[in-house]
Amino acid sequence: MDLSKMSNERKLHLCKWYFRGGFALLPFLWAVNAVWFAQEAFTVPQYDEQKQIRRYVIFSGLGAFVWFAGLLAWIITFQTHRATWGEFGDSISWIIPTGIP
Amino acid sequence: MAAPISRGCILLFILINAACTERIKDMIYKPLEGVAACFRRHNGTNQFGCSSSRSGSVGVIHIIEDEAELVWLEKNGNAGPYTAVVPFSMFTRDTLIRLRNTENINGILLTYNSSIERPSHYSPDDTCPNRYAGFKQCDTEKPWNPWGSALLMEDWPFPMFYLKNQSQLNDVKTCFTTFNAHDRDSQSQRSLCALEMKSFMFSAVDSETCIRRSIPRLNFNPPLYCDPLGDRNIYWPLAALDNQTESVILVTARLDASTLFDTLAPGANSAITGLVTLIATAHYLHNMNPTVGKTNVVFSLFNGEAFDYIGSSRFVFDLKNGSFHSLGEKTLMFDQIRTVVELGQLGEGDIYLHSSNYENDSLITALIPKLSAKVLKDSVPPASIQSFLAESSTISATVIASHGVNFTNKYYHSILDDAESVNFTSSESGLAKSLDKIALELANQLFIIVTGTNTSSNGSGNIENLISKMLSCYLESANCSLFKSASAPGHQLPDQVLPLYVGVNRSLNYVTTYTGQLLALLTGTTLAEYNSSMCYENQSLWMAGLNFQGTCIRSAVNYSFATSPAFLIDGYDMKSGYYSTWTESVWQVLSMKMFLKPSVAAERLNVILGSLVAIASFIIVWFIQFRADLLFNQIERATSKLSVQECTQLETKRRLLIITSCNEKKLCTLA
Numbered sequence: 001m002d003l004s005k006m007s008n009e010r011k012l013h014l015c016k017w018y019f020r021g022g023f024a025l026l027p028f029l030w031a032v033n034a035v036w037f038a039q040e041a042f043t044v045p046q047y048d049e050q051k052q053i054r055r056y057v058i059f060s061g062l063g064a065f066v067w068f069a070g071l072l073a074w075i076i077t078f079q080t081h082r083a084t085w086g087e088f089g090d091s092i093s094w095i096i097p098t099g100i101p
Numbered sequence: 102m103a104a105p106i107s108r109g110c111i112l113l114f115i116l117i118n119a120a121c122t123e124r125i126k127d128m129i130y131k132p133l134e135g136v137a138a139c140f141r142r143h144n145g146t147n148q149f150g151c152s153s154s155r156s157g158s159v160g161v162i163h164i165i166e167d168e169a170e171l172v173w174l175e176k177n178g179n180a181g182p183y184t185a186v187v188p189f190s191m192f193t194r195d196t197l198i199r200l201r202n203t204e205n206i207n208g209i210l211l212t213y214n215s216s217i218e219r220p221s222h223y224s225p226d227d228t229c230p231n232r233y234a235g236f237k238q239c240d241t242e243k244p245w246n247p248w249g250s251a252l253l254m255e256d257w258p259f260p261m262f263y264l265k266n267q268s269q270l271n272d273v274k275t276c277f278t279t280f281n282a283h284d285r286d287s288q289s290q291r292s293l294c295a296l297e298m299k300s301f302m303f304s305a306v307d308s309e310t311c312i313r314r315s316i317p318r319l320n321f322n323p324p325l326y327c328d329p330l331g332d333r334n335i336y337w338p339l340a341a342l343d344n345q346t347e348s349v350i351l352v353t354a355r356l357d358a359s360t361l362f363d364t365l366a367p368g369a370n371s372a373i374t375g376l377v378t379l380i381a382t383a384h385y386l387h388n389m390n391p392t393v394g395k396t397n398v399v400f401s402l403f404n405g406e407a408f409d410y411i412g413s414s415r416f417v418f419d420l421k422n423g424s425f426h427s428l429g430e431k432t433l434m435f436d437q438i439r440t441v442v443e444l445g446q447l448g449e450g451d452i453y454l455h456s457s458n459y460e461n462d463s464l465i466t467a468l469i470p471k472l473s474a475k476v477l478k479d480s481v482p483p484a485s486i487q488s489f490l491a492e493s494s495t496i497s498a499t500v501i502a503s504h505g506v507n508f509t510n511k512y513y514h515s516i517l518d519d520a521e522s523v524n525f526t527s528s529e530s531g532l533a534k535s536l537d538k539i540a541l542e543l544a545n546q547l548f549i550i551v552t553g554t555n556t557s558s559n560g561s562g563n564i565e566n567l568i569s570k571m572l573s574c575y576l577e578s579a580n581c582s583l584f585k586s587a588s589a590p591g592h593q594l595p596d597q598v599l600p601l602y603v604g605v606n607r608s609l610n611y612v613t614t615y616t617g618q619l620l621a622l623l624t625g626t627t628l629a630e631y632n633s634s635m636c637y638e639n640q641s642l643w644m645a646g647l648n649f650q651g652t653c654i655r656s657a658v659n660y661s662f663a664t665s666p667a668f669l670i671d672g673y674d675m676k677s678g679y680y681s682t683w684t685e686s687v688w689q690v691l692s693m694k695m696f697l698k699p700s701v702a703a704e705r706l707n708v709i710l711g712s713l714v715a716i717a718s719f720i721i722v723w724f725i726q727f728r729a730d731l732l733f734n735q736i737e738r739a740t741s742k743l744s745v746q747e748c749t750q751l752e753t754k755r756r757l758l759i760i761t762s763c764n765e766k767k768l769c770t771l772a
Contacts, residue, residue, distance in 0.1 A: 058512065082720075087313065096314050098303040099152060 001078040002041060011040060019056040027067030034061035129298075130694040133269050137362035137516075138691040139261035141302035142671050143290065143327060144409070145667075145675035145682035150361075151252060152686070153208070153260035153301035160184030160207030160259075161293045161698065162277045165191055171284070180288035180701075181205035184296040187271065188212055188272060189220045189517075195252040200260060202660060207260040208298045210693075218739040219521070222511035226407075227359045234680055235487030238495065243506055245483055246513050253514070254363055260298040262693050263362045276695060295698035297599030303327070304686035309675040311684060312668075327684040331606030331664035332357075334412045334615045335402040337383055337401035337624055338657055339551065340393035342431035348439040350547065354379040356613060356715075358601040359407040360516045363691060366602040367519040370510040373575045373601075374460065374523065375444035376402060376534045376616070378543075381568050382444075391552045395542070398440070398547050399428060402487050404613060404663040405603040407514060407682035412663035413488035418680075419661065421492065427659040438496065440464050441489050442543070443483060445502035446510055448523060449535045449700035455480040455500040457490060461495050464550055471542045477505065485488040501539060519574035519598070527577060533569040540564070557603060571619070575599065587618040605685050606664045617658055618644060620654035625656030653679045 004009060018033035034057050041054040082089040083101035090096060136320075137684045139151040144474070152734035155709040163178065164186045165171050171191070174183060174279070180207050187196065200206045208503060216274040228249035229239035239245055264270055278293035304311035307311040335356065342349075354375035358368020367373075386766050405411025419425035440462050445455075452474040459465040459476075469476055503509060512518040525532050541564075551556060567583075574581040580596040587596065621642055628641060636643040636653035638703035646652030666675045667680040675682045 028223055086310070090310075090314055091318070094321065096323065098326065099155060099305055101306045101309075 008047050008049045011037070012053055015040075015053045015056045019060050021058060022063055027064050027071075030060040030064035030067070034064055068077070076084065109701055116366055116639075117561040119517040130696045132694045133264060133266075133273070133296075133694065135264070135269070136301070136691075137365050138298075138300045138693075138694050139257070139262040139263075139361050140300060140363055140688060140691070141304060141686035141742070142330075143304060143306070143308040143682075143684045143686070145308055145606060145678065147307055148256050148305065150302075150686075151257045151259065151261045153298050153300045154637060155301050157297045157299040157301070158182075158184075158207040158260050159295055159297045159698065160249075160693075161274065161288070161294045162186055162281055162463050163296045164274065164277050165196070166512050167191070171196060171287065174205070174359055175199065175203050175556060177285065178203070178205055179286075182207035184208040184210060184212045184298070184409035185732045186212060186277070188214065188217070189223060192223070194252060197252065197257070200293075205609075208259050208296060208385070208463040209257075210273070210296065210298075211261065211263045212273075213263070213516075214267070214270065215265075215469045215593075219517055221251075222248035223515050224511065224513040225250055225515055226359070226514035227251045227254050230407070231409050233488070234416075234681065235481075235483065237481040239483065239485065245506075248508075248510050248511050249513065253359070253624065258276045260300045262298055262300070262359065263365065273381040273695060276604070277772050280697065289701055291700050292697050292703070293700070295696060296695065297694050299690050299692045300688060302686040302688050304684070307675070308682045308684040311686070313386045318480070322523050325444050326685045327686050328605035328607055329668045330405055330408050330603050330681070330683045330685055331612045331662065332404040332413055332603050333402055333613050333617075333660040334578075335620060336427050336564040336659050336661065337400045337620055338428045339386060339391070339398040339400075339547075341657060342397060342433060343429075344431070346394060346397045346431065346437070349433065349437050350396065350398045350491075350550065351401060351438050351441045352379060352382060352398060352400045352543070352547070353403060353413070353441060354443070354602065355406040355485060356402040356616065357603040358518065358534055359514050360518075360602070362516060363602075366600040367516065367598050368574065369520060369525070369576055370448060370603040371513055373669065374532070374536060377448055377568060377571045377575065378444045378540050378619055378621060380571060381536060381540035382543045382547070382614075383566060383620060383630070384567070385540055385564065386547055387601060387624040389544065389548050392499065393551055394464050394553065396551050398551060399433070402616065402620075405665075405683075408603065408683040409665075410485060410488045411603065411665045411681045411683070413485035414491075414680055415663055416661070416668055417488050417492045418669075420667040423516045427661040438489070441496060441498040443484050443486050443500045444467075444539070444543075445484050445500040446508065447501065447506055447536055447539060448503040448577065449505055449531050450509075451475060451711050452539065453477055453505050454483050455484075455502060456498070457481060457486075458495055458497045459499055460661070464546055465499045467549070468499075468501070472539060475505070476499070480506070482503055485502060503535075511620075520572075522751075523576070523586065525572055525576050527573040530569055530572065532563050533572060536568050536572075536708035537565040540568070552710045569624075572621075574615075577611075579611070583619060583622075584615050585648050586645050586651065587615065587622040588644055590643075590649065590651045602671070603663070606662070617660060618642065621654055621656035621658040622646075623660065628655055714735050 008039040015033060015037050018029055022030035037053055037057045041050065082093065105198060129199035141148060141150040141152050160181050160182045163174055163183045163640045165174065166188060172573065185200055186205055187209060194361050223245055228244035228246050229241065230246055233240060261684050280292065280294040303324065314323060315326045317323060355372050356376060358366045358372045360366045379400060403412030406413060420433060423432055425433050436643040450470045453471060454474045455477045456465055456676065481490060482500050482502065483498045486500055489496050489498055510518065522530055570583050574583050576595050576598065579599045584594050601612055604610055622644060633643045633651060641653050641655040643653055665681040667675065667682045
């Protein structure tokens with residue numbers, strides 16, 4: 001979809017629904033929303049709906065960032081501690097690598 | 102005329118080339134066949150053995166035949182990682198630890214040159230075999246196996262292979278001298294001969310972990326990581342157990358040995374001598390045809406004894422639980438066993454009886470003078486009787502062995518524990534004579550106790566020859582007349598020394614099958630009137646027989662599982678150390694190949710060239726895309742920039758052009 005060909009109400013509608021969709025544990029949707037509407041929210045000449053769009057973009061970006069920070073922290077913890085967790089580590093693993101603890 | 106001929110020649114040339122091509126892989130690599138690899142095993146707490154990296158470990162060949170070479174590798178080896186090629190004389194714990202400490206080693210290749218004298222001793226097992234299992238701890242000051250280097254009890258960070266094939270050994274040596282041996286200091290600047298070892302092991306940590314990981318979770322089937330060690334025990338009761346049976350004398354021997362390398366476990370002294378003597382004793386006793394009264398004799402061969410007494414501990418476990426049904430309808434109970442006589446490592450020379458609680462036992466006390474044996478009171482070698490004594494410390498038990506407080510076997514549990522180490526040749530053998538004597542005396546004493554009468558030996562006379570033949574089957578090649586007699590007619594026997602390693606419990610060992618059938622042949626009754634189909638119907642064994650014509654043998658020989666109780670008991674604590682917890686890792690390949698590894702500089706150049714080409718192609722693509730209008734879209738782009746006025750002009754021009762061309766055409770046609 002080309003945002004430049006879209007009416008301002010339509011843009012707002014889209015941005016709002018991307019933001020709401022992100023609550024269904026879809027951080028990537030928030031990330032897409034934040035990047036996609038960034039220009040609309042901050043650089044283009046002002047229009048009525050821009051303020052709301054900006055809010056959605058900021059919160060989508062924040063949400064995505066928190067998600068990714070959390071994921072990164074978990075991945076690092078899991079990868080470095082899975083072996084020491086022993087049985088618990090195995091029980092939360094889907095595929096256990098061969099040949100290493 | 103010349104053209105078709107030359108064309109035909111070219112076609113022929115291409116065809117021949119296509120038919121005889123050598124694959125590039127084959128031109129680069131030289132696979133080394135007939136190698137044996139060290140692999141990974143676990144017990145309840147640790148991991149042991151070797152593994153390569155996932156894709157194979159590559160190391161530059163360095164032949165270490167003396168201390169100087171080892172020191173060079175430690176101090177000056179700069180083209181590493183290396184693969185150390187060591188003969189037996191250098192394959193010691195000290196060398197291996199030093200090599201490990203260099204952290205510059207990606208593999209060890211042990212070579213054996215049969216023309217060179219074998220080492221004075223080499224035993225990869227512990228000084229106290231099965232140190233943490235059984236009834237009686239071993240005295241670390243005076244250990245059973247003083248030559249033990251405990252290489253088996255170590256987790257090595259590199260793969261280890263064994264190569265005996267002389268021509269391949271020469272290939273390795275030639276490659277080393279041609280490419281690696283000269284100008285040592287500049288090794289890192291040129292291509293070097295290297296070995297790639299592939300022996301990647303799937304399991305890790307300990308038995309508990311790898312078994313837990315192999316259990317399917319959710320709806321997902323994980324790969325197999327490891328299997329418990331185990332096979333089968335063999336039993337033969339002198340007579341079927343019945344209500345009359347009050348007590349049982351157990352004559353046992355072990356059926357397995359172990360080494361550092363896969364498919365090689367000859368166990369000549371450690372297992373075969375006792376095993377063959379047991380079969381000979383059973384044969385003698387069977388031929389004496391005793392009438393069994395209140396005392397019965399059960400012959401048993403235990404498997405997996407090298408790994409914390411798997412077979413005997415399972416037998417005792419089954420007896421205790423009343424779940425031992427391999428001896429006919431009657432269940433044997435532990436309390437019925439009055440004496441355990443184990444045939445240990447036997448040979449020529451003095452005989453020792455390592456006896457516990459023997460003072461009131463008529464069998465053991467009678468054996469002492471008959472075998473002119475020395476008695477070692479309360480001495481318990483690492484043998485199956487440990488399992489029985491662990492269950493009841495008052496049971497009468499003895500191990501008949503030709504060693505005193507130390508093993509005389511200098512190659513215990515090693516690949517050198519073979520026919521040569523027990524001085525066996527099929528033509529002349531003092532060993533067969535010694536074993537025959539022990540078997541005969543034991544059989545006589547058993548006969549006296551079973552029948553309650555005195556006896557004059559009336560067994561068959563030619564048994565020394567039979568023992569010699571048996572030894573040859575186990576020590577020289579399984580493709581021998583006795584195994585042939587004890588197999589179904591036409592059965593193809595492997596032409597090799599059968600490995601005695603117990604293996605994993607889901608695959609059956611050849612050696613157990615052949616031994617059971619041999620025992621059946623030598624202790625069974627021939628049913629001469631039966632043909633093969635009648636034989637099967639009567640649950641008897643159809644085998645080739647001593648004349649290879651086919652005979653039906655009815656035998657009481659039976660098997661039971663030799664898997665450690667640790668894997669049967671629900672929620673068994675694998676770290677408790679009570680039962681054997683040994684497992685063996687799963688692997689996909691064990692292979693080794695040799696190739697010329699390019700120098701670091703050449704490898705670097707390759708990477709740099711590759712990167713340059715990649716970068717250049719990015720730039721070119723970017724450039725083409727940037728100036729794409731020049732190449733592809735010129736007119737379209739031009740059109741889009743024209744104003745209305747220019748457009749009309751252009752249109753007029755076009756029309757004129759059409760008219761002129763039309764006129765020209767007309768003119769042409771007119772002309």
